[in-house]
Amino acid sequence: MLDVQMQRLSTIDDDFDQQLTRLLAWDEQQDASIHDRVMQILARVRQEGDSALIEYTKAFDLFNIESSQQLEIPRPVLDQALVSLSAPLRKALETAAERIRAYARHQTIKPWQFTEADGTVLGQHVTPLDRAGLYVPGGKASYPSSVLMNAIPAKVAGVRELVMVVPTPGGETNQLVLAAAKLAGIDRVFRIGGAQAIAALAYGTETVPAVEKIVGPGNIYVATAKKLVFGQVGIDMIAGPSEILVICDGQTDPEWITADLFSQAEHDEDAQAILLCPDRTYLDTVESCIRRMLPEMERADIIAASLRQRGGLIQVSSLDEAVELANRIAPEHLELSVAEPETLVNGIRNAGAVFMGRYTAEALGDYCAGPNHVLPTSGTARFSSPLGVYDFQKRTSIINCSASGASELGKIASVLARGESLTAHARSAEFRIRGR
Numbered sequence: 001m002l003d004v005q006m007q008r009l010s011t012i013d014d015d016f017d018q019q020l021t022r023l024l025a026w027d028e029q030q031d032a033s034i035h036d037r038v039m040q041i042l043a044r045v046r047q048e049g050d051s052a053l054i055e056y057t058k059a060f061d062l063f064n065i066e067s068s069q070q071l072e073i074p075r076p077v078l079d080q081a082l083v084s085l086s087a088p089l090r091k092a093l094e095t096a097a098e099r100i101r102a103y104a105r106h107q108t109i110k111p112w113q114f115t116e117a118d119g120t121v122l123g124q125h126v127t128p129l130d131r132a133g134l135y136v137p138g139g140k141a142s143y144p145s146s147v148l149m150n151a152i153p154a155k156v157a158g159v160r161e162l163v164m165v166v167p168t169p170g171g172e173t174n175q176l177v178l179a180a181a182k183l184a185g186i187d188r189v190f191r192i193g194g195a196q197a198i199a200a201l202a203y204g205t206e207t208v209p210a211v212e213k214i215v216g217p218g219n220i221y222v223a224t225a226k227k228l229v230f231g232q233v234g235i236d237m238i239a240g241p242s243e244i245l246v247i248c249d250g251q252t253d254p255e256w257i258t259a260d261l262f263s264q265a266e267h268d269e270d271a272q273a274i275l276l277c278p279d280r281t282y283l284d285t286v287e288s289c290i291r292r293m294l295p296e297m298e299r300a301d302i303i304a305a306s307l308r309q310r311g312g313l314i315q316v317s318s319l320d321e322a323v324e325l326a327n328r329i330a331p332e333h334l335e336l337s338v339a340e341p342e343t344l345v346n347g348i349r350n351a352g353a354v355f356m357g358r359y360t361a362e363a364l365g366d367y368c369a370g371p372n373h374v375l376p377t378s379g380t381a382r383f384s385s386p387l388g389v390y391d392f393q394k395r396t397s398i399i400n401c402s403a404s405g406a407s408e409l410g411k412i413a414s415v416l417a418r419g420e421s422l423t424a425h426a427r428s429a430e431f432r433i434r435g436r
Helices: 016-024 032-048 050-061 075-083 087-105 144-157 175-184 194-203 220-229 254-265 280-296 300-310 319-329 362-367 403-419 423-430
Strands: 007-010 112-115 121-128 131-135 161-165 188-190 213-215 243-248 272-277 312-315 333-337 353-356 393-400
Touching: 007 016, 016 319, 032 050, 032 194, 032 220, 050 194, 075 175, 087 144, 087 175, 131 144, 131 194, 144 161, 144 175, 161 194, 194 213, 194 220, 243 254, 243 319, 254 272, 254 280, 254 300, 254 333, 254 362, 272 280, 272 300, 272 319, 280 300, 280 312, 333 362, 353 362, 403 423
Parallel strands: 007 312, 131 161, 131 213, 161 188, 243 272, 243 333, 272 312, 333 353
Antiparallel strands: 112 121, 121 393
C-alpha cells in the first residue's frame, strides 16, 4: 500500500503561516562538486571546441562520434521523422503547433515613435535575436511539446537561426522530438547534451554556432551551466519543480480535481500539488479519491512521493481568502475550478498561467491550448512572466533631436551633468544650445 498521506492545513490554525512556509520551502541544494565539474566542462569546451564535445559525448552518452560532422543531425533525418509519424500523432502535433503559433502572433511587440512639438522624434525600435539555442532533454525523456513551446515563439519573433541541442544516448534519436523540431522550423540540430551542450551554445565551437540566448529545460548540470554562462548569453529562466495550485468551490467532480493534482505530481518527487477549498468535507472526499485512484497510475510511486513530501490540502474560510493565498504562493499553474472564475481572476496578481472554470484542465495548457507552458516556478511568478515572443525580441530606444529640441534638452542636461561633476557630459550638451 502506497503512503499518500498529504498535509492537511487550515488558515484558522494558529501556526498556519509557519506550516505554509514549510510546505512551500524549496531548497535546491547544489553540490559544490557539481558546480566545479560544470566549470571544468565549460572551460574545456570553450578552449577545445568540437574535440571536447566529442569526448564528452562518448563519456556521457556512450555514443562514439568520430568526426565533427557527426555532431549535427542532417535535415533529411528531421524530414523523415515527421513523415514516419502515425496520422493521428502527426495531426495532434500539427494542431498543437498551429495553436501555439496563433497565440504567439498576438504577442509580437511592434516598433513605435512620436514627434514632439519642436520636431524631436522619440521611439522604440524592435529587432529579433540573430540566433537562439534550444536545449531539449534526451534519453528516456520525450518532450515534443517543449520543442514547440520554446521554438515557435522564437520563430514568430523573427529569430534568424534557431539551433537545437539534444542528447542521443547510445546514438538513439527520439523521432517525436525530431518531428516537432521540423514542424517548429528549427534550422539546425546537434546530438549533444548536458553542460557541454550549453557551453557549445554559449561560446560556439568549430561546428556549433554561438547563440544570443539559450532556452529549454534540463537536469541539474544543465541548469548550473545556464547559470554560469548567463551574461555571455541570455537565458530564459532557472526552473524549479513543476507546481499546480487548485482553487475549488467544492462543486467540481472530485475525481477531476484528483487527476489535476496527479498531473503535476507525476513529473517528479519534488513537484508540488496543492488544493484550496472552503469545504472541509470536499477536501476529505478528494483525499479519499487520491487513495483510491493512485494505484491506477503508471507513475504511482512518483505521485505518492510528491504528494507526501510537498502536497497539501488547505481549508480556507472563503474563495476570496483563497485568492489572496494564491497570490502569496505565486504558483506556476493556477486552476480556478469554480462556478464563476471571472469573479476571481481579476484578483490574481501572481501566477504563471490561470486555468479558468471546471473544464479547463492544466494539462491542456501543457500541450495544445496555445499559451506557453514555460512558466515561472518557485514563487518567481511574483516578478516573472511566461516565455513568449517578447523573450526573443530586443527593444532599442530611438532619439532624434531637432535643433530647437537639442537646445532645450541641452540646458537641462547641462545642469544635471554639472550636478554630477561630469563636465564633459555638460559641455557635449552645451555645444548644441542656441546662442552659446
